[in-house]
Amino acid sequence: MRRFFTLGFGTSDTSTIRMALSSSIQNPSAFRLPLRRHHHLPHSNSFGGAASFSRFKPLRCVSSLAVAPSSRILVQNPIVEMDGDEMTRVIWKMIKDKLIYPYLELDVKYFDLGLLNRDATDDHVTVESAEATLKYNVAIKCATITPDEARVKEFNLKSMWRSPNGTIRNILNGTVFREPILCKNIPRIVPGWKKPICIGRHAFGDQYxxxxxxxxxxxxxxxxxxxxxxxxxxxxxxxxxxxxxxxxMYNVDESIRGFAESSMAMAYQKQWPLYLSTKNTILKKYDGRFKDIFQEVYEEKWKEKFEESSIWYEHRLIDDMVAYAMKSEGGYVWACKNYDGDVQSDMLAQGFGSLGLMTSVLLSSDGKTLEAEAAHGTVTRHYRLHQRGQETSTNSIASIFAWTRGLEHRAKLDSNEKLMEFVKNLESACIETVESGKMTKDLALLIHGPKVSREFYLNTEEFIDAVAQKLVEKNPALCS
Structure with a gap:
């Protein structure tokens, strides 16, 4: 496949890029864009060691257009891609090469949010990626490292940079929604949960x-x-x-109102009821403000739409809501304050089976801008094995669903039915692959127990290949 790149800002040698572009037209394999790639050890980066960073201006953004035959699906408008760290960065590339680029003609605004590039750009790349997301309305993000003291020392960082997710949330001013990916053969700790529960976490203020x-x-x-x-x-x-x-601690009416708008937009989109949980009996003014603003937004903008769809909005005390969640069968959106959402979303993930089977999207208050990512981290332990050349069995499903949920939003904004069909096929390919017995070790452990043998699971690339094969079966016209 041929790809044509136009450089954004922060590049080092445009003449080199032009030469590479020229040669790639004749020989695609000759094209090597000098992107700043992340490596775990700062002394083994692609530019020959940490001391050589000063010779290059850090790359912040690359715009790429994957030019494909007419059989590929045209995506009319760009998406923002935010690359990440460690093992998730490894599987991220596999996903693009095996599941995305062979099927889509896609304009990608690429930002390298790997920890070394955030450090090299003084974290400006994170801000710029969020601003690009506001411009193009769709972003797809790989998991990233949030450095602690040990990471600062390990990577020889200039500073203990803030969480990229926190920075992006503050700029987009949205709500984080997490939802489980259900597979029939994956046992649930809470067996009564028959339908997904979508939990919305207010991503501003309070303890954070x-x-x-x-x-x-x-x-x-x-x-x-x-x-x-x-x-x-x-x-x-x-x-x-x-x-x-x-x-x-504090919060502001504007952000609470945006939280209410996002939550009601998500519930209406899914045609599910919406519950807000607070402790307004104790925090009468603080949590009471959340309750009052949600009710105002519902009455002013959403009540009629909800009633027409036979869904509803209701406020509940957090303790009552937790009890209800445990005994319900699912099928609703649960809006949580910041800390409650942080805690309850992990409870939800484990109750449904695994953090590796959890989607995560950040939706703006107007419902127009969305950033999708995996709900888990960078899988450092597996990356250590990968660095040593050992086999890994890393679950890529949440990262694949980051791509599908971002592309789904792009399809909705553009009214692109072919893209929407592709997204559904890719998601069902993942689920059907697992339900056919082909899965990574973390899921096999849930089925077979702690002594699971190698025959019951696939390694990292084998699983993505199995999904790719299933996807080929679902999209024969695109593969001919």
Whole structure:
């Protein structure tokens, strides 16, 4: 397949690119774009070691158009691709080469969010990828490393960069929705869950933007708000008799309203009821604000649409909602505050079987902009094996579904029926492959137990090849 690239900004040698482009027209295999590829060890990067970084300007964005025969499906508008780290980066390339590019004529705005490139660009590449997502409305993201102190030392980073997901969420101002991928032969810890549960996590504020402090001795804790105009508000919080801790957190009406809009848009799209959970009996003003704004948005914009579709919106206390979730059969959207969503989404994943069978999308408040990714991390342990040349059995399903959910949104925005059909075929190819008994080790363990033998699972590439074969069977016209 031939690909034509146009460089964005932050490139090092445009004459080299032009020469490569020229030769690729005659000989596609000769084309080698000098992309800054991620390697786990900073002293083994593609440019010959960490000390050589200064010789190159970091690559932030590449725009590529995969030019294909007429049998391939034309995707009219671009998507933003955000590359990632470690084992997920390895399988990401396999997915593109085996499941995406052979079928789609696709314009990709590529951003390398690998940790080394974020460091080289002072994390500007993350901001720029989010801004591109706002422009093109669809992004598909590979899992990325959020560095801690150990990673800073390991990669010799300039700084302990913030979570890329957090940065992107703040710019897109959306809600993170996670939903299980159901396979009939994968046992569920909660057997009563017959239908998916889509959990929406408010991705702004609360504990994640809080200010906390250790109190070292007796004294008075006060909270003071100084308005731009008007009288100062001073609240007495606690009279400490000894050491302790304190926390101040916040949220804003604009973000809560966007959360409500996103949640109702998702419920309406799925034609499922929507539940919001809070603890407004205790946090009467804080959580009460969430409850009030959700009700306002529902009454103003969504009530009539919901009733016409025989679905509903309801507020529930978080403890009541958790109990309901455990005994329900599923089939609804559950809107959670930031911390609740963080906790309950992992509970949901394990209850349905595995984090490897969980989709994750970030949807903007207007429902127009979507970023899709896998719900799990970079699978570091498998990457260590991969580096040593050992066999891995890494579950790629969530990463494949990141592509399908992003492309599904592109298909909806563009009214592209052929692309929508391809997306459905790729998702069903994944599920049918697992249901036929072909799966990676993590899923085989759920079925066969901790002593599962090698005959019951495929390695990383074998599984993607099995999905590719199933996809060929579903798209014979595109493969002729």
């Amino acid at each position: 933007r809080a200010t906390d402090a250790v109190i070292h001795g007796p004294g008075k804790l006060k909270m003071i708000f100084v308005p731009d105009d008007g009288e100062q508000l001073e609240l007495n919080v606690y009279d400490f008799k000894g050491p302790g801790v304190a926390l101040a």
